Amino acid sequence: MKKTILSFILILLCIQGIIAQTKISGKVSDQHKQSVPGVNVYIKNSYDGASTGADGTFSFTVNDTGEVTLVTSFIGFEQQEKKIRLIGKDIVFNPIIKEELNELKVVTISAGTIEASDEKKMTVLKPLDIVTTAGAQADIVGALKTLPGSQQIGESEGLFVRGGTGAETKTIIDGMVVNNPYFTGSPDIASRGRFSPFLFKGTVFSTGGYSAQYGQAMSSVIALETQDLPDRTSSTLAFSSVGIGGGHNKLWKEKNMSVGFDLNYSNLLPYFKTVAQTPEYTRAPVFTGGSFNFRKKTSSTGILKFYGYFNTSDLGIKTLSIDSTNGFKNLFELNNTDIYTNLTYKERLGEKWLFNIGASYSTNVDKIKTYFDTIRSQSDLTQARLVLSRSIKKLSIFRIGAEYQYAYDGFKIDGKRAYYNFHRNLNSYDNYTASFAEADIYLTSKLVWRAGVRSDYSMLMKKMVISPRTSIAYKLGTFSQVSLAYGQFYQKPDRDFLFYPQLPSYNKSTHYIANIQRVDDYHTLRVEVYYKKYDNLTSIISKDTLANVSGYGYAKGLDVFWRDKKTIKNVDYWLSYTYLDTKRKYLNYPVEVMPSFAATHTATLVFKKFTEKLNLSTGFTYSYASGRPYYNPNNPEFMSDKTIEFNSLGVNAAYLKQIGNCFSVLAVSVTNVFGFDQVYGYRYSYDNMQRQAITPPAKRFFFIGLFLSFGENRSKEVINNNN
């Protein structure tokens, strides 16, 4: 009996012993036949397994029999599972593992696009860069001017990109067009953008070849994406040499809703009393405004956002009349009211679909008074937009969308002249619809092809235009890629022409772009060449009565961007160079010439340094542009004179300090520190005998400001849901 039991135990133990020894060995390699160290190869639901060594090989023994699952798993690679049968015979297993696709490994369309985002990694700028660039004065467009492709234009607001006018660049917030993105300025003085860079989590600056989602822009698109819910409840206060401001953002405890507002008041009178200005201000510029926002997460994937903006401004300026011999001064008084609202809702529809719906209303009224004229100019825009996108497989995406805009433009003038008075009251209404379809097709993770088409129909023009767009990008290596883009772009003629008895038709441009870039964590190098052809530019046959689209032109050039955050410790700098060759015949140009808003060479160096010991951030921006053409009526060759070269060095410094839960920043900045002469062009008298240089209102602009941010100290607050 005892023997039986003993032998039974023995047999049991033996069976276990005999079957136990199966050796599994092999080598793990990736798609490029490179061996991969550190890979975990193991039998599922067991301790048995091993990590691959430096040469990618592994070996282990298994104490099981029958069917098991062999797992090959490694960070950054797709996990593989394979069923095998263990029958006591050694197994050789040589798996090939595939790299997991993530944003960094997948090619993206880069031709013509410069992006600032915290969320995406392969971006040229971060939103914070916009605020901390010297000379930009925390203005989005000011910062974008340090990037290649844009011109250093100081006499007119807007971004002049690659031989295009400021009106050829459109600003878009959450997909919705902004009619008046800049403050209304006085003649020959560029004004700032209306929107604070802190509002946006992402900025896409496109210098050409952009997606079919964007229309009515022949040269460039600035697409801004507003912030989602804030990280916490906070308040801000700002005191500066030009005004005061404050705001509050409340985040609900459940972190699903926030409400915020801010109010600002700026008055340049004290500043103008301190720093002399060239023009004589009868009323110093005063800006009063505010904004309101509401954000709500409607589900884990849905978000509803509202943004409303309101501002009024007032100024009066007197300039010496060039045609007068007795010191007569021209008067320009402006009163502006601007409202912009934007409502968007984004949600998933099932697994694959995403929809984006939005509506926006804006109105802008300028009341202008001169000695002779009283002008009232109004622009209203109501719009709605719907975009549906569907992801296909892992990477590819298909988008389809429609836009509707109702635009009203009014222009009323009461003019007094020596022998007569005149009144004009002009109104323009447009119903505009557009639709687009576009697909980003990933042929492999390294090769993407975008094909899109857009149709625009404006009731004013009574004509539909179809614009095809396409681009392709190929990833050369871990950090570098090449990209090509082509597209046709239509735009309604500038606002002035809406009041012509017979409206000229669409203006058109065609872009061809080639781009190569290398982006790693610390360096960015981008080189882009392009050719842009203009057809159907607006030509004036007879001022205020007849214009057509017989104009034409071209722009070609080279844009280079280099950014380096590593070579010098605590220093981040970037260098932009723009070469531009452009000519056009448009408006009243008798021949095709280089326009007044184009410089052959433009270069910018932005330098930022952070000194941790002193809590100090300092920076400078140096900009250079070669001379720009201007019209000299005394020179028989049209537009063949050139202004002096443009030089500007702006510096800034910010001192940061945290006191309790108050984070404070003391910022100081000066533009054109060395007081370089800056001439944007000349204006001639009627008799052509006198001329006046168009210059900035003052050599330098000084700014000092204190910004306080009070964050609710929630480190003591315990959260219960944080997954």
Add this chain to the structure above:
Amino acid sequence: MKKLVVLLTLFVASLNLSAQNKNYISVMEKNVAVLDSTRDVSQLQSLANTFERIASAEKNEWLPNYYAAYCYVNMTYKTKGDMVDTYCDKAELFIKKADSINQNNSEIYSLKAQIASARISVNPMTRGQKYGAIAGELREKAKSLDATNPRPYFLDGMAYFHTPAMFGGGKDKAKPAYEKALKLYETFKPASSIAPNWGKHTTEYYLKKCTE
């Protein structure tokens, strides 16, 4: 006879079971023991793999998942840039599993806080505020779940130490946190031979740096 065979089979099976449990403890002990001395990425990777294997076999144990996450978060200190996020993503995967097995555990929340802090290094200027706040909240939660756990205080110290004074950090603020952590380390009794019990030496090291 029949009865005996059944009994015997049961006995052998139970032997196997307890052996299995002993095996788990001993394998864990062996690997947890080398954690403190492992600093090299490839060694940490291989250790993380071992814990991942144990986790795959021991579906009801939170510690293998916890230690796998711990290995990955330690790997972030050996790398820079986007790899930090890749390791953090992996660490988060394991700590979530641990959390689903053992909810409201102070150690798990401490490690979650550590992962959030690790993400700051990718870009302190843009990420400091967001992830700093998340990590702070997680540490507070860890403290509230177990007041005797020294690790959330140790992590408080690390967060202060690595935050510039202008953003509310600095050695002066780190020091009392390290001191509090050290006091708790003196009395802290790990729940078992394989329960988390790390950070004392590092605390002593940094406390010295704070007083320098």
